[in-house]
Amino acid sequence: MNQKIKHGDTETRGFSLNIPVPSWLKGRFFLWLFPLSFLIIFFFFPLSRIFALTLNTSALTPENLRIAYSALRFTFYQATLSTILTLLLGLPSAYLFARYEFRGKSLLRALTAIPFMLPTVVVAAGFNALLGQRGLIPSFFPHSSFNFIGTLTAILVAHIFYNTTIIIRVVENALSSLDPKLEQAARSLGAASRQVWWNITLPLLRPSLLASSLLVFLFDFTSFGVILLLGGPKFSTIEVEIYLRVLRLPDLPLAALLSVIQLICTLIFSILYSRIVTRTTVQTTPRSAGSNIRKPKTLRERIFVTAFIFLLASFFLLPLSALPFRSLFRIEADRGQRGEVQYGFTTDYYTELFVNRRGSVFYVPPIQATINSLGYAGATVVLSLLLGFPAALALAKPTRVERILDPLIMLPLGSSAVMLGLGFIISYGAWLTSPLLVPFAHTLVALPFVIRTLQPALASIPERLRQAASSLGAPPFQVWRTIDWAILRRPTLAAATFAFTISLGEFGATLLISRPEYPTIPVAIERFLSQPGGLNYGQAMAIATILMVLTTASILLIEKFRLPGAGEF
Amino acid sequence: MLEVRNISKTYEDKPLLKNISFAVGMGETVCLLGKSGSGKSTLLRIIGGLEEPEAGQILWNGIDLTSTPAHLRDFGLVFQDYALFPHLNVYDNIAFGLKMRRMAQGEIYWRVANSLEMVNLSGFERRNVTDLSGGEQQRVALARALAPRPRQLMFDEPLGALDRALREDLLNELRSILRETDIPAIYVTHDQEEAFAIADRVLILHDGNILREGTPVDIWANPGSAWLAEFLGLGNVIKGTVIGNDKVQTTFGDFINDCTHKHQRGDEVHLLVRPLSAEKAPVATEGNSRNETNLLQGIVKDVMFQHDRFKVTLDNDLCIHLSEAPRVGQQISVRVKVECLA
Numbered sequence: 007m008n009q010k011i012k013h014g015d016t017e018t019r020g021f022s023l024n025i026p027v028p029s030w031l032k033g034r035f036f037l038w039l040f041p042l043s044f045l046i047i048f049f050f051f052p053l054s055r056i057f058a059l060t061l062n063t064s065a066l067t068p069e070n071l072r073i074a075y076s077a078l079r080f081t082f083y084q085a086t087l088s089t090i091l092t093l094l095l096g097l098p099s100a101y102l103f104a105r106y107e108f109r110g111k112s113l114l115r116a117l118t119a120i121p122f123m124l125p126t127v128v129v130a131a132g133f134n135a136l137l138g139q140r141g142l143i144p145s146f147f148p149h150s151s152f153n154f155i156g157t158l159t160a161i162l163v164a165h166i167f168y169n170t171t172i173i174i175r176v177v178e179n180a181l182s183s184l185d186p187k188l189e190q191a192a193r194s195l196g197a198a199s200r201q202v203w204w205n206i207t208l209p210l211l212r213p214s215l216l217a218s219s220l221l222v223f224l225f226d227f228t229s230f231g232v233i234l235l236l237g238g239p240k241f242s243t244i245e246v247e248i249y250l251r252v253l254r255l256p257d258l259p260l261a262a263l264l265s266v267i268q269l270i271c272t273l274i275f276s277i278l279y280s281r282i283v284t285r286t287t288v289q290t291t292p293r294s295a296g297s298n299i300r301k302p303k304t305l306r307e308r309i310f311v312t313a314f315i316f317l318l319a320s321f322f323l324l325p326l327s328a329l330p331f332r333s334l335f336r337i338e339a340d341r342g343q344r345g346e347v348q349y350g351f352t353t354d355y356y357t358e359l360f361v362n363r364r365g366s367v368f369y370v371p372p373i374q375a376t377i378n379s380l381g382y383a384g385a386t387v388v389l390s391l392l393l394g395f396p397a398a399l400a401l402a403k404p405t406r407v408e409r410i411l412d413p414l415i416m417l418p419l420g421s422s423a424v425m426l427g428l429g430f431i432i433s434y435g436a437w438l439t440s441p442l443l444v445p446f447a448h449t450l451v452a453l454p455f456v457i458r459t460l461q462p463a464l465a466s467i468p469e470r471l472r473q474a475a476s477s478l479g480a481p482p483f484q485v486w487r488t489i490d491w492a493i494l495r496r497p498t499l500a501a502a503t504f505a506f507t508i509s510l511g512e513f514g515a516t517l518l519i520s521r522p523e524y525p526t527i528p529v530a531i532e533r534f535l536s537q538p539g540g541l542n543y544g545q546a547m548a549i550a551t552i553l554m555v556l557t558t559a560s561i562l563l564i565e566k567f568r569l570p571g572a573g574e575f
Numbered sequence: 576m577l578e579v580r581n582i583s584k585t586y587e588d589k590p591l592l593k594n595i596s597f598a599v600g601m602g603e604t605v606c607l608l609g610k611s612g613s614g615k616s617t618l619l620r621i622i623g624g625l626e627e628p629e630a631g632q633i634l635w636n637g638i639d640l641t642s643t644p645a646h647l648r649d650f651g652l653v654f655q656d657y658a659l660f661p662h663l664n665v666y667d668n669i670a671f672g673l674k675m676r677r678m679a680q681g682e683i684y685w686r687v688a689n690s691l692e693m694v695n696l697s698g699f700e701r702r703n704v705t706d707l708s709g710g711e712q713q714r715v716a717l718a719r720a721l722a723p724r725p726r727q728l729m730f731d732e733p734l735g736a737l738d739r740a741l742r743e744d745l746l747n748e749l750r751s752i753l754r755e756t757d758i759p760a761i762y763v764t765h766d767q768e769e770a771f772a773i774a775d776r777v778l779i780l781h782d783g784n785i786l787r788e789g790t791p792v793d794i795w796a797n798p799g800s801a802w803l804a805e806f807l808g809l810g811n812v813i814k815g816t817v818i819g820n821d822k823v824q825t826t827f828g829d830f831i832n833d834c835t836h837k838h839q840r841g842d843e844v845h846l847l848v849r850p851l852s853a854e855k856a857p858v859a860t861e862g863n864s865r866n867e868t869n870l871l872q873g874i875v876k877d878v879m880f881q882h883d884r885f886k887v888t889l890d891n892d893l894c895i896h897l898s899e900a901p902r903v904g905q906q907i908s909v910r911v912k913v914e915c916l917a
Contacts, residue, residue, distance in 0.1 A: 185656075187654050187658035188658050190645070190652070190658070191654060191658040191659075191719075192671065193624075193644075193645040194625070194645055194646070194648075194651065194720075195646075195651075195675055195720075195723065196646045196647075196649070196672050196675035196723065197646050197675045198644070198646050206660060210661070
């Protein structure tokens, strides 16, 4: 009897020895070593340098405070205006999606969601292709002095274009999870449709309206690429001002001061946002699915539905389709160039991408920028997966201490890209000659997304599955291959694509730290757009189109591979 | 008074309601009883104006309300899951319908207090509806529907979400409130006990038609169809063939009943054997068993004690009630009364 137990004992011990993972690696310490060191070196240390610079006497001068104040005021102004306008488009759209059945609904919803994932340079190029001076619509009216680019309107329209999907998603969700019986009860108690809306529906939507508006405000507040590319440096928000004080009128203490103000503001908004979100879960009455959705019946409903479908489709489709169209369509309308207007399809802009026309050392042909971008993106994928995997593994079953680390790891998400760039410049200015810094900056931006994609997948693998597999006779490697990898393959692909896409489109930080001889696609687009001439403009369109196609393909891949419900922030 | 005339409705291309017509008299409580999916809730929502019929009319005192929107019909509605407004407190929930009717503050205050008293929740005005128990929430929903004193009340499975003891309490309160206020009511349920307890008149909804209509006593005594007898759980329904003068041959033996229907020899009929009608007969011996009628025989499969008697299940799945418990495995024979269901 005794012997039997002993025998079994050694057997199990022998089995556990079979697992080729050294016991020290199982320690949580080693899971955290690399991700945390990375964050400390590339995020927290630069952050502390920015703070230190702010406390410097040269930063807190009355003149600097005046500049900061006016930048802050304008940032608030444009963000508030953008949020209100986004709400004006988003709320009726959310109602449209939540309440009415119509053909092409999911397609239209997907269309409204595309801009949110697109790089700012692509969106800016899209609006430029449609409404810019060389754009499609102004070219039909060559004698009008129509001006879109460089106005506040352009900034506002692009912000609406970007963020309407947030309002639609959150409010549509709230609207359709609303118990239809509440509205029916109100009607049976004598409330007309308008009274039902004001007394029942709207008050019940308030938390989700507040939450989504605040999120939109946060994005508008920290917006950089849109404002720089569509508004120009004269619209100095805090972000643009930081950029100016780094590259155009160097004054690093002022830039640091602006960064700190920016960080404090976003921190306050983020805290407010998460408090609203936790309070949003007021009522979750079971609902009879679908009973809220109907086909438009009355004339008024039909007019509303048709008009809004048309409005949304054209608002979201026009800039997105103007870009590829303009990249293949020549409009040489400039009087200065060849005298007469030439229209027609052309592939010149694409073939031109391969030519180093200036023959200058500092001028890089766009195809080189594409190669740079792909290289940076590849490095970012490898780096962020290497760092993200152990962190996600630890966070999948966090200890109490690690729960505190979670928001810390997500912190780079809340800080602006321009600020990350500034931190790099202040802390590692000496290494700026090396192109290696760029993937590190991109990894910093991508890491929270990678972790949030992997973490739920890792947490979803029950230990019982592994035990079942090994009890059925699978050796450890087979257990890993048949259980872990089978489940993790798709989320890993999604995380990799996330990192890839983010790196491809990253504009703010890259603009600050990339060397002129190693531009990325977004930086190249910015350069082309800021230079005169139809050919430069055409090349900007061509390369922006390439970026748009790459990004859209990546978005589709992510949607395909990621776990349902994962990647929420 | 409410009149429902030839209402038809299809659901996912299948007819749900076929030409339904009935009326509700003054102060009458009419119960729509049917299985889930029988369209009874849809019918209620059509009456309330929350859904549109494909054909037919809803009339009040002869005036057509079919195209009148819900908020102008003045029909109070109580839902199964209460549908209380979560962002309003008890007072504001009950006051909602009064505010929509633009009543004066003082009148509203008085009416809310009055309605709360009616449902035994006086003093609950400032409470949050989400903090109330299920029973309390349903009382508030009832008070909310009562407060505007609608000309017609409608209940959609109002007690479905409550546990048994609470259901009985609320059912009694509801009966007395309906009697007191004299508001005509339509009560939708799938629970026959509830229906028989509260209704003046019961309408059985089956396959989109009103299968049977009558007082609870009437329906209980004469279900009139095999389906209804089974749905109400009245007893064993067995199939047989008429072989002569009220004599029916079945696989369980021959039965004689005083049936008022006119049957031809060879007609297929259904017989109802109520478990309570059984009395123990001497065990049949080989010889006489074939000649005797109205005898059920079988081997006892299961005996279950119920209240003051024993529910005995036989090996042929028939079920009878006896005052004395037989042994499991014992061969027994009981004499029963049968009713013809046509």
